[in-house]
Amino acid sequence: MASLFVIQGRDQGRRVDLERPVVSLGREGGNTIQLHDSEVSRHHAEVRNLDDSYLLVDLESSNGTFVNSESVAEHVLQNGDRVQIGRTLMIFTHAEDPAAIDLADDVDIVGKDRAAQGSQIVKSISHQEGSQLLHGIDGDGVDESESPWLARARSNLQIMYRTALAVSHTLDIDQLLQRILELIFEWVETDRGCIMLVDQESDELLPKVSRYGNHVREQQRERMKISRTILDYVMEHKEGVLTSDASEDQRWDPAASIVKMGVREAICVPMQGRYGIVGVIYIDTYTAPGRSIQRAPNKFSGEHLKLMVAIAHQAALAIEDTSYYSAMVQSERLAAMGQTIATLSHHVKNILQGIRGGSYLIDAGLNSNDQDVVRKGWSIVEKNQEKISNLVMDMLSFSKEREPDLAPADLNEVVGDCVELMQTRAEEAGVELTWEPAADLPELLFDSEMMHRAVLNVITNAIDACEKADQGRVLVMTEYRAAEAVANVSVADNGEGIAEQDIHKIFSVFESRKGNRGTGLGLPVSKKILREHGGDILVTSQVDVGSCFTLEMPAIIPEPAAPGETLTDFEL
Amino acid sequence: MTLQASQNHPSRVLVVDKYSESLEVLRTILELHGVSVLEARAADAGLEVVRTEHPRVVVLDLDDASSDEETIQSAFEDETRRCQASLVILGKARMAGNANGQVINKPYQYGQLVRTIERLLSR
Numbered sequence: 287m288a289s290l291f292v293i294q295g296r297d298q299g300r301r302v303d304l305e306r307p308v309v310s311l312g313r314e315g316g317n318t319i320q321l322h323d324s325e326v327s328r329h330h331a332e333v334r335n336l337d338d339s340y341l342l343v344d345l346e347s348s349n350g351t352f353v354n355s356e357s358v359a360e361h362v363l364q365n366g367d368r369v370q371i372g373r374t375l376m377i378f379t380h381a382e383d384p385a386a387i388d389l390a391d392d393v394d395i396v397g398k399d400r401a402a403q404g405s406q407i408v409k410s411i412s413h414q415e416g417s418q419l420l421h422g423i424d425g426d427g428v429d430e431s432e433s434p435w436l437a438r439a440r441s442n443l444q445i446m447y448r449t450a451l452a453v454s455h456t457l458d459i460d461q462l463l464q465r466i467l468e469l470i471f472e473w474v475e476t477d478r479g480c481i482m483l484v485d486q487e488s489d490e491l492l493p494k495v496s497r498y499g500n501h502v503r504e505q506q507r508e509r510m511k512i513s514r515t516i517l518d519y520v521m522e523h524k525e526g527v528l529t530s531d532a533s534e535d536q537r538w539d540p541a542a543s544i545v546k547m548g549v550r551e552a553i554c555v556p557m558q559g560r561y562g563i564v565g566v567i568y569i570d571t572y573t574a575p576g577r578s579i580q581r582a583p584n585k586f587s588g589e590h591l592k593l594m595v596a597i598a599h600q601a602a603l604a605i606e607d608t609s610y611y612s613a614m615v616q617s618e619r620l621a622a623m624g625q626t627i628a629t630l631s632h633h634v635k636n637i638l639q640g641i642r643g644g645s646y647l648i649d650a651g652l653n654s655n656d657q658d659v660v661r662k663g664w665s666i667v668e669k670n671q672e673k674i675s676n677l678v679m680d681m682l683s684f685s686k687e688r689e690p691d692l693a694p695a696d697l698n699e700v701v702g703d704c705v706e707l708m709q710t711r712a713e714e715a716g717v718e719l720t721w722e723p724a725a726d727l728p729e730l731l732f733d734s735e736m737m738h739r740a741v742l743n744v745i746t747n748a749i750d751a752c753e754k755a756d757q758g759r760v761l762v763m764t765e766y767r768a769a770e771a772v773a774n775v776s777v778a779d780n781g782e783g784i785a786e787q788d789i790h791k792i793f794s795v796f797e798s799r800k801g802n803r804g805t806g807l808g809l810p811v812s813k814k815i816l817r818e819h820g821g822d823i824l825v826t827s828q829v830d831v832g833s834c835f836t837l838e839m840p841a842i843i844p845e846p847a848a849p850g851e852t853l854t855d856f857e858l
Numbered sequence: 859m860t861l862q863a864s865q866n867h868p869s870r871v872l873v874v875d876k877y878s879e880s881l882e883v884l885r886t887i888l889e890l891h892g893v894s895v896l897e898a899r900a901a902d903a904g905l906e907v908v909r910t911e912h913p914r915v916v917v918l919d920l921d922d923a924s925s926d927e928e929t930i931q932s933a934f935e936d937e938t939r940r941c942q943a944s945l946v947i948l949g950k951a952r953m954a955g956n957a958n959g960q961v962i963n964k965p966y967q968y969g970q971l972v973r974t975i976e977r978l979l980s981r
Contacts, residue, residue: 639965643883646968650887662886666879 288340288363288380290333291614294486294561295374296322299613299620304340309333311371312345325349325372333363340380342369368561373489375561442593445473449597453604457611459483463495466567466601470594474553475585476569477502478510482517483557483565483605491517491566512568516554520566526555526598528591551586555594557602564602564609567594629806633677640670680807683739683815684795690733690818694844698723698764700734701775704741705762708749717749717758724764730773731842732819740815743808744777744823744835751781751833766841773841780832789825812837869979872896872913874904874934880919880948880968887972893979901930908937915978917971920949935959944978946971 288304302309302319309318312330321330327347334341340363344351352370353361363369367378452465463481470479480496498507520527529552552570556563571585647663650656705721712719745762752758760779767773784792793813795806813823821839871888875881876899885895896913898904908916918934920927931947938945938959945959948966960978962971 635965640879642965643879643968647883647886650890654890656890659886659890662882666882669879 288335288378290319290369290376290378291617292321292374292376293610293613295372296487297374298486299617301617301621304333304335307335309335321372321374323372323374326374330371339363340378347371438589442589445469445593446596446600449600453600457608459605459608460494462601462604462608466597467495467497470567470569470597471497471499473593474569474590475499475501477571479567479569480510480512481557481565481567481601482512484563491521494565513549513552516552516568517566520554520556521563524556524558524563526553526591526595528553528586528588553586553591553594555591555598557598557605559599559602559606561606564605567598567601569594630677630681634674637670637674637677640673641667644668644670677807679739680743680811683736683811684807688818690736690815692731692733692842694729695732695734695737696727697730697732697737697773697775698727700738701741701762701764704738704745707742708745711746712749712760715749715753715758717752717755717760719745719749720759720761722761722763724766726768727764727766727773728841728843731844732839733815736815736818737839740812740837741775741777743812744775744837747808748777748779748781748833748835751779751783753781755781768841771841772838774836774838776834776836778832778834783829783831783833784825784827785829786827789827792825793823870894870896870911870913871915871917871975871979872898872904872907872911873917873919874898874901875917875919875948876900883968884917884971887968888975891976893975901933905933905937908934908941908943912941913943915944915946915975917946917948917975920947944981946974946978 289301290304290309291301292298300319306318310329310332311317311319311321311326312328313321313323313326314328317329327345327349329345330347331342331344331351334343342351342353342358342361342363344359349372350357351361352358353363354368355370361367363378363380365378365380369376369378448469449466452469453462463483467479467481470476477499478496479499480493482491482493484490485492493510493512496510498510516527516529529549550571550573552568554566554568557565557567569586644663644666647666648660649663651659651661651663702721702723705719709719745760748760749758752760758780760777763776763778765774765776793809795810809823816823816837816839819839821837824836824838825833827833869892871884871893873881873884873895875897881897881899885897888895896907896911898907901918904916904918907913916934916938918930920931927949934945934947937943947959947961948964948971949961950963960974962974
């Protein structure tokens with residue numbers, strides 16, 4: 287399915303599947319994709335689905351439509367194209383034909399006999415050894431005989447290598463920026479530094495991290511003031527700048543803030559990403575107010591500027607990746623939440639409908655003095671009360687991780703209670719429900735309340751599975767395997783069975799196979815409860831023959847109570 | 859409250875509902891009013907009943923997310939039109955150009971549904 291995913295702008299994180307023949311984009315509410323962007327026209331563009339391709343058409347918008355930074359009137363979209371309208375940037379994705387991308391078919395892994403292959407390993411190198419390329423010959427120092435050019439190249443490579451390591455695998459942008467600034471302070475002898483990012487709402491640069499060099503004494507530190515003159519220059523020209531003496535630099539007006547603030551040297555570079563500038567990195571040396579200006583050798587060079595540009599680019603790419611990844615996660619989270627709410631609403635609506643039906647019958651029965659109708663209505667109301675109660679309990683069980691409240695309990699008693707509770711429902715469904723408790727089952731440590739829920743869900747499921755069977759039968763058994771320290775509850779039915787390819791789905795949330803009757807929570811909740819007990823649910827099934835669910839849990843025998851330890855020993 | 863049966867046809871209502879209690883509720887209520895209720899739990903079976911039993915009104919619960927709702931709705935619209943029966947759809951379907959049909963959104967009030975059936979039977 288082709289889709290447009292908004293990666294920049296106020297609608298960031300929104301994904302729209304291009305399902306319709308024509309998908310319109312614009313500021314007005316009537317569009318398929320309404321964009322909250324003042325630079326987008328009311329009816330800006332549309333995407334037309336032409337068999338296997340998607341044609342983007344600009345609808346004579348005021349600010350134009352851009353694909354990969356090129357203005358277009360019409361453009362057939364390719365997977366990965368960046369579509370920009372107004373300040374909104376979107377990525378077009380379209381899954382390729384699976385047959386066309388099965389590149390693994392081109393690769394074979396052949397036998398282990400190297401000699402027979404006529405090749406041999408002539409050299410091998412470890413990761414540590416390979417990394418020494420970035421250090422000196424001896425791993426730490428620098429080879430004295432090395433040319434200055436090579437030494438500088440090696441040093442630069444080392445800086446970029448460390449930058450690449452610093453920006454990789456982070457999902458916390460603040461942490462990433464902090465790391466980048468620390469690295470810069472290691473390489474450049476600078477007084478102050480700051481990283482600012484462009485705010486997507488206001489388009490303004492907002493400071494994110496700042497720091498002073500360790501050599502700057504505490505009393506010389508003050509709230510950092512960054513020159514807007516230099517920031518504006520960098521943002522406008524999209525290039526890094528180095529100024530060695532701001533007061534003598536032709537680019538700065540003597541009255542400009544950079545000069546007035548005592549900045550001696552500064553480097554400011556744009557953080558150029560794939561899709562634009564995401565921020566700037568700024569460092570400077572300065573003369574604190576009240577201190578006399580002294581001539582000092584320059585600390586910043588063109589080499590520093592080049593490196594800073596490269597570092598800023600790496601950081602910008604990482605920020606974009608992190609930002610888009612976060613937006614995607616947020617989008618998936620919202621979609622999952624929407625799906626959950628829709629599914630639960632559907633169940634609640636059906637339960638409400640049942641309660642209304644039962645109430646209507648009660649009312650009609652009372653009006654006509656017909657006790658049978660009243661009873662029938664009351665029975666429907668009761669059933670739906672039970673349904674809502676089960677739904678709420680399942681939701682609670684599923685929504686939080688909790689440790690089972692282990693206490694000595696009789697598993698036969700818990701399962702027997704479930705069977706008793708389900709007898710009426712089984713009779714109504716024409717299902718024979720049989721219970722065979724294990725005679726040798728000792729008292730065990732488990733959470734009886736949770737286990738009750740788990741067993742009840744599985745028995746309910748088994749009865750429902752027998753709906754279409756001529757003579758539905760459900761057999762519930764307990765078993766104790768002392769040697770393996772395992773206790774289990776098995777629930778076998780002769781219902782419709784589950785196809786092998788569907789068995790893995792039955793424990794997925796909201797994957798009910800029972801239509802309106804099932805919430806899709808019962809079996810996932812039961813499995814969760816068993817797993818929280820250190821056990822699991824095993825399923826065997828055959829279509830048109832039936833299924834057997836085995837709830838298996840570790841059989842933990844409670845420690846015998848210490849002599850004399852009775853209730854009377856407790857102080858109240 | 860009395861439901862009027864047609865002079866020519868028995869007062870028969872078909873309820874097509876896969877699971878919910880509305881089937882039981884409707885059967886009980888309609889039978890109290892002397893209406894004969896036919897039941898079908900699947901769309902295919904329901905269409906067969908429409909063809910063979912010619913009910914005056916068909917009540918179709920169309921709110922099962924797993925079903926192909928549009929196809930089922932279309933099949934019932936065609937069949938009820940052919941058999942000159944009225945169609946009441948329970949769910950969020952849209953019905954265009956069918957004077958004999960009506961959609962009642964869920965959750966609905968049974969009083970409203972019964973009154974609708976009563977009106978359709980009295981035509």
